[in-house]
Amino acid sequence: MTGRPRQVPIILVAGFLGSGKSTLLNHLLRHSGATRIGLIINDFGAINVDALLVAGQVDGVVGLGNGCMCCTVDDDSPEGFAAVVGRLLAPRAGIDAIVIEASGLAEPRTLIRMVAALTDARAVYGGLVYLVDGAEFLATRARHSELDGHVRIADLVIVNKADLLDGAESSSAATDSAVADRAAVLGAVAELNPTAPVVLTVESVVDPALLFDPVQGRADVDGPRQLSLDDLLRAEERAGSELGDCSGHRHRHLHDEYQSVSFESSAPMNPRRLAAFLERPPNGTYRIKGWAHFGLLDHREKYIFHAVGGRIRVDAAAWAGEPPSTSIVVIGAGLVEQEVVDGLRAAVGTHVDDEFGILSITRYSPQTQGSPSL
Numbered sequence: 001m002t003g004r005p006r007q008v009p010i011i012l013v014a015g016f017l018g019s020g021k022s023t024l025l026n027h028l029l030r031h032s033g034a035t036r037i038g039l040i041i042n043d044f045g046a047i048n049v050d051a052l053l054v055a056g057q058v059d060g061v062v063g064l065g066n067g068c069m070c071c072t073v074d075d076d077s078p079e080g081f082a083a084v085v086g087r088l089l090a091p092r093a094g095i096d097a098i099v100i101e102a103s104g105l106a107e108p109r110t111l112i113r114m115v116a117a118l119t120d121a122r123a124v125y126g127g128l129v130y131l132v133d134g135a136e137f138l139a140t141r142a143r144h145s146e147l148d149g150h151v152r153i154a155d156l157v158i159v160n161k162a163d164l165l166d167g168a169e170s171s172s173a174a175t176d177s178a179v180a181d182r183a184a185v186l187g188a189v190a191e192l193n194p195t196a197p198v199v200l201t202v203e204s205v206v207d208p209a210l211l212f213d214p215v216q217g218r219a220d221v222d223g224p225r226q227l228s229l230d231d232l233l234r235a236e237e238r239a240g241s242e243l244g245d246c247s248g249h250r251h252r253h254l255h256d257e258y259q260s261v262s263f264e265s266s267a268p269m270n271p272r273r274l275a276a277f278l279e280r281p282p283n284g285t286y287r288i289k290g291w292a293h294f295g296l297l298d299h300r301e302k303y304i305f306h307a308v309g310g311r312i313r314v315d316a317a318a319w320a321g322e323p324p325s326t327s328i329v330v331i332g333a334g335l336v337e338q339e340v341v342d343g344l345r346a347a348v349g350t351h352v353d354d355e356f357g358i359l360s361i362t363r364y365s366p367q368t369q370g371s372p373s374l
């Protein structure tokens, strides 16, 4: 023993709405071997959908909900960022690495700053992993120039959804459903950040060793090799006002332009009407996520759905002992809240005589489609 506390890397996972951050976390959790990961999940909507979907699968998941952590989490409160990290750093938690999933609208610079400001000697900054939605990146960066800055400061860039890229070697599915040019996306990323490693993935499948040093045995854990906070603070000093803070909003944040509307119901939903909502959401919608129950005799599962930029995916799962319910978060720019709520309210209600109604939902399931695409 050296006497110095064992250090735990804190890795930030960021990326625009729907790029595959939660998919990455799920992959890491399943393939982290002996490495025990503590997760902090920050969601933009009032319902922390991501944390609720991951919690229950693992210990050590903490949700920081309702708004971007980079602006709304009060660091002095008992549930503030430092307190939450402190809980995961406690030796009794036995955590080897902390992964923070930032909301899809978070400003990564501010999150880096928050990690750098932690005073706990066990915390060491583990880098920024930035997810790029291969299918949407070129269109999204044209609308939001902030994304370029995010890619520039990443330590590792994961270009995800390779199956939706033209000319992707990794997937034969690329032919029909390709929505973006692979070379153009990779070229843009390389131009923005010529030094960070770039990994092209389907379903965010990366080697966990790219994010943190895997733990081989529990007794011989050595300090990780990631950047120290001192290194980071020096880098921050050099970057000067580039790393502006939130208090005066000297820089524009993506979430300034976006709103989220949350909807919950214990009454079953009508699958046809919910499918129609997902297919033709209110103006301004970019992202929809959540789960629903339909109360149908043969379809009692929890239907977890995602829509990103118009592509829908539905997965059926078992309820984990909780009463069936529906929770939905709709995120977009210029959303009219009442329109969203009215649209979803109109989708409440069973329709037991409609034998094939569930097909309007299950046709978006990869099991039904036989492909991993949305």
Ligand SMILES: Nc1nc2c(ncn2[C@@H]2O[C@H](COP(=O)(O)OP(=O)(O)OP(=O)(O)O)[C@@H](O)[C@H]2O)c(=O)[nH]1
Pocket: 015, 016, 017, 018, 019, 020, 021, 022, 023, 024, 050, 103, 104, 105, 160, 161, 162, 163, 164, 201, 202, 203, 204, 287, 289, 305, 306, 307, 308, 312, 313, 372, 373, 374
């Ligand atoms: N076609 C395709 N879909 C993917 C891939 N990876 C993830 N998805 C789907 O994209 C949708 C969004 O994925 P998430 O992992 O929830 O994205 P996120 O970045 O956590 O989203 P936010 O929480 O909104 O920021 C889901 O439907 C995923 O199943 C991929 O490689 N290809």
